[in-house]
Amino acid sequence: MAIADTGGLDAVTMQAVAERLGVTPMALYRHVGTKADLLDGLVELLLTEFPLPPPGLAWQDRLGSLARAVRATAHRHPAVFPLLLKRPATTPGARQVRDEINRGLEGSGVGAGRVAQVERLVSTAILGFVASEVSGRFANHSARQLDDDFALLERMLLGFIEAATQGGRDPTPRP
Amino acid sequence: MAIADTGGLDAVTMQAVAERLGVTPMALYRHVGTKADLLDGLVELLLTEFPLPPPGLAWQDRLGSLARAVRATAHRHPAVFPLLLKRPATTPGARQVRDEINRGLEGSGVGAGRVAQVERLVSTAILGFVASEVSGRFANHSARQLDDDFALLERMLLGFIEAATQGGRDPTPRP
DNA sequence: ACCTGAACACCGTTCAAGT
DNA sequence: ACCTGAACACCGTTCAAGT
Numbered sequence: 001m002a003i004a005d006t007g008g009l010d011a012v013t014m015q016a017v018a019e020r021l022g023v024t025p026m027a028l029y030r031h032v033g034t035k036a037d038l039l040d041g042l043v044e045l046l047l048t049e050f051p052l053p054p055p056g057l058a059w060q061d062r063l064g065s066l067a068r069a070v071r072a073t074a075h076r077h078p079a080v081f082p083l084l085l086k087r088p089a090t091t092p093g094a095r096q097v098r099d100e101i102n103r104g105l106e107g108s109g110v111g112a113g114r115v116a117q118v119e120r121l122v123s124t125a126i127l128g129f130v131a132s133e134v135s136g137r138f139a140n141h142s143a144r145q146l147d148d149d150f151a152l153l154e155r156m157l158l159g160f161i162e163a164a165t166q167g168g169r170d171p172t173p174r175p
Numbered sequence: 176m177a178i179a180d181t182g183g184l185d186a187v188t189m190q191a192v193a194e195r196l197g198v199t200p201m202a203l204y205r206h207v208g209t210k211a212d213l214l215d216g217l218v219e220l221l222l223t224e225f226p227l228p229p230p231g232l233a234w235q236d237r238l239g240s241l242a243r244a245v246r247a248t249a250h251r252h253p254a255v256f257p258l259l260l261k262r263p264a265t266t267p268g269a270r271q272v273r274d275e276i277n278r279g280l281e282g283s284g285v286g287a288g289r290v291a292q293v294e295r296l297v298s299t300a301i302l303g304f305v306a307s308e309v310s311g312r313f314a315n316h317s318a319r320q321l322d323d324d325f326a327l328l329e330r331m332l333l334g335f336i337e338a339a340t341q342g343g344r345d346p347t348p349r350p
Numbered sequence: 351a352c353c354t355g356a357a358c359a360c361c362g363t364t365c366a367a368g369t
Numbered sequence: 370a371c372c373t374g375a376a377c378a379c380c381g382t383t384c385a386a387g388t
Contacts, residue, residue, distance in 0.1 A: 014362060025362080027372050035362065082260065085310040121304075121328055128303010129296075135260040153296055159338060160331045189381060200381080202353050210381065 001045055004079040012039070012079075040091075043083050047093030049073050052100050059107035063122075063161075064154055066100060071130050071150065078134035085131060089123075098123070109165040118164050122157050129153055176220055179254040187214070187254075215266075218258050222268030224248050227275050234282035238297075238336075239329055241275060246305050246325065253309035260306060264298075273298070284340040293339050297332050304328055 003020065004012050014035060018025040032038045050073055053065040074081040089098055098119060105115045105122075129150065132138060138146055178195065179187050189210060193200040207213045225248055228240040249256040264273055273294060280290045280297075304325065307313060313321055 013360090015360085024373055026364085026374085029363075030371060085257065085260075085307050085312050088312060088315045090315070117324060117327060120324055121331065124304050124307050124328075125300050128306065129299050131303065131306075132260050132299050137260050137263060140263045140265070149292060149295055152292065153299075156296065156331075156335045159335065163334060188379090190379085199354055201355085201383085204382075205352060 001042060001077065001080065004042060005077055009079045009083075012042070014038075039083060040087070042080050043087060044091050044093045046073065046077050046080050046084075047091065047097060049077075050093075050097055052096070059104045060158060062107070063101065063104040063158075066097075066104070067126050067154060067157075070097075070126060071133075074130045074134050082131045082135050084127060105161065108161050110161060111165075114164055118161060122161070125153065125157060176217055176252065176255065179217060180252055184254040184258075187217070189213075214258060215262070217255050218262060219266050219268045221248065221252050221255050221259075222266065222272060224252075225268075225272055227271070234279045235333060237282070238276065238279040238333075241272075241279070242301050242329060242332075245272075245301060246308075249305045249309050257306045257310050259302060280336065283336050285336060286340075289339060293336060297336070300328065300332060 003016050007016075014025040014028055017038070018028055021027075028038075032041070050066070051069050053062045053069070057065070087094075089095065101119050101123060102115055105118055106112070110118050133146055141149075178191050182191075189200040189203055192213070193203055196202075203213075207216070225241070226244050228237045228244070232240070262269075264270065276294050276298060277290055280293055281287070285293050308321055316324075
């Protein structure tokens with residue numbers, strides 16, 4: 001992970017990892033099946049780094065703080081984060097995050113039958129924005145502009161979630 | 176592009192391209208500065224393949240048909256599409272698409288001062304979903320499920336755009 | 351102007367051999 | 370059980386040399 005953070009994903013070679021460990025590249029194959037496995041491990045490490053929001057918050061704040069935590073983690077590991085687009089969220093770390101989002105959505109009043117689809121769209125919107133950001137698509141934009149964009153994205157998603165509510169609760173007015 | 180479509184991005188090597196052209200790898204450096212330049216060319220080729228929607232449609236249909244055209248192009252070139260996350264949309268091909276979206280947004284009544292930001296969020300949401308799709312994140316989902324998700328994404332974005340046409344400094348989406 | 355041969359410094363991965 | 374030497378089939382890229 002340290003190699004990826006400082007040198008990018010291309011710097012994560014079997015030789016670089018081996019050198020970091022004071023060992024020859026061939027020795028790694030005793031501990032990891034292939035280089036793809038090593039990258040999978042990196043992604044899982046990233047996922048377990050997302051801090052889950054404290055309980056007791058309103059669902060809006062739970063989801064909002066999780067979204068911002070994901071973004072902060074991505075900024076810390078810009079090379080590894082975009083790999084999330086490539087793998088189904090089936091690992092323990094991925095499920096942990098998805099379950100947290102689902103709890104927030106249930107708290108919002110989204111019908112149980114629609115939670116999975118809403119979760120997919122909300123996750124994908126956050127993932128797409130943050131992956132764009134750390135991958136370089138917004139290289140010409142200021143940090144201030146990106147913060148504004150992200151705040152608007154959060155509002156868009158809260159509005160979407162409220163609209164997906166089955167009328168069991170009154171939509172909460174947003175500031 | 177043909178090599179990328181059939182073998183993935185990893186198959187796009189200088190040697191593979193050279194062989195396709197009946198030439199040695201070194202000959203390519205007469206026509207392209209570096210391999211990164213070659214990939215840039217691939218992305219630009221992809222961008223110019225997006226069919227722009229016919230004029231005369233309502234703004235909702237213009238934006239919708241553009242979104243679906245982008246998705247169809249991504250399905251045709253799944254290896255190259257995700258590279259869009261890595262580059263600022265500053266090339267002629269990218270500008271062409273962005274201008275088209277901006278025209279749609281202006282038609283919707285979004286204030287001129289907010290078109291750029293709304294465009295960024297709408298583009299990013301589509302890009303994020305489609306890149307996830309072609310990169311493998313939804314590998315466990317059926318084509319039918321993904322079509323449904325995409326249709327819901329379109330509705331979410333139309334709702335967001337409509338909310339952004341109402342007054343106020345902050346476009347707050349409403350159901 | 352365009353292409354090639356030879357060469358360099360890397361890659362991931364294997365296999366038999368060492369401790 | 371864990372590591373290494375040697376080797377293989379690749380990479381991108383350069384440079385001088387060829388036509």
